Amino acid sequence: MAEREQERESDTRSRILDVAERLVQTRGFNGFSYADIAAEVRVTRASLHYHFAGKAELGEALITRYTRRFTDALAAVDESAVDAPTRLDAYVGLYADVLRGQRMCLCGMLAAEFETLPKPMQDAVIRFFDESEAWLESVLEEGRQEGALQFAEPASEVARLIVSSLEGAMLLARPYGDALRFQTAASRLVASLARAAE
Amino acid sequence: MAEREQERESDTRSRILDVAERLVQTRGFNGFSYADIAAEVRVTRASLHYHFAGKAELGEALITRYTRRFTDALAAVDESAVDAPTRLDAYVGLYADVLRGQRMCLCGMLAAEFETLPKPMQDAVIRFFDESEAWLESVLEEGRQEGALQFAEPASEVARLIVSSLEGAMLLARPYGDALRFQTAASRLVASLARAAE
DNA sequence: GTCTATAACGAGATAGAC
């Protein structure tokens, strides 16, 4: 079991992705350079170009990996969590985890810089949000049918509201260095849907 | 009435600010250069340095002007609008106006790039949100006392929720090229507070 | 796969003429 499928990602390659991911999430795609990554990974800039032809390709790989991990996490939530409100909490928890690492959501950051991104990166960012909203929508629908969630609007609208509110809460929490800012907003958001007690 | 106080802003200086403001709002502070501004204003980069010593000083001036205009607009709302719900709608309208120009909120954009900004710019960004939230908080308090608005949490918390939700809705609306995305989220947000009919 | 070396360009910034 030495060389399995997971190991298509060489050690260096994944270390590059790890460092670059953090740099995008903290400084933005236009806020760092290959030199920054090289210094931290302790390879030369030329080596980076061996693994990723250019910054655009690196960016694509970052979004792809981030999206896969995110949807994997959502699938794990589906397997373990039973009711819709618990799944919603778990969804919020994924965002809180990112923020705990002093980071902005990768795709939220890229949404701000959207206009400056190469087309393939733009498309990948949109896919992230589409998948995220699709998952939320199904959870919301299910919760409404079970009577555990309550809302008047179409589930797709509420899903969009949740995504944008969480992204906005992350966006503001970082400048204030205040994760509580996020938690308060997120709690109120979820509470406004979970009205099973009424 | 030829040279009055308003004219301390020379024509060129304000044209530079206008172009730079749009560039920050659409591409981010790290997404444009002095060359971009110079080309549009039709002056040389050296001329830009005459008006603003460096990009950092230009950035500060941008936030200061943006904040002043914003607070002026809020003061105008206070003068014309009577009840709290109407003022809230007017507040949302200010954001909608920005988005209509295909732009992100200046300070929302800078919040994303916060870590890369010089300290004076960071401080100015925080001041913008502080002032915005303070205004909202007083409107919320007033609305609650009048019975026109209803919410359980401290007004300061709800104010933060509103700001971050609106910023997030703008953030996501732009990649999707969909202003309706913003309007839907904003309407639900305001509606969840205005429960005078219950 | 990683390196050195270098190309080629763009960035912010300054000096000094007009």
Place this chain on the structure above:
DNA sequence: GTCTATCTCGTTATAGAC
């Protein structure tokens, strides 16, 4: 106030040795 000219540095990227 605006210009030309220039500087210095950072940036992405490539060629080719090891």
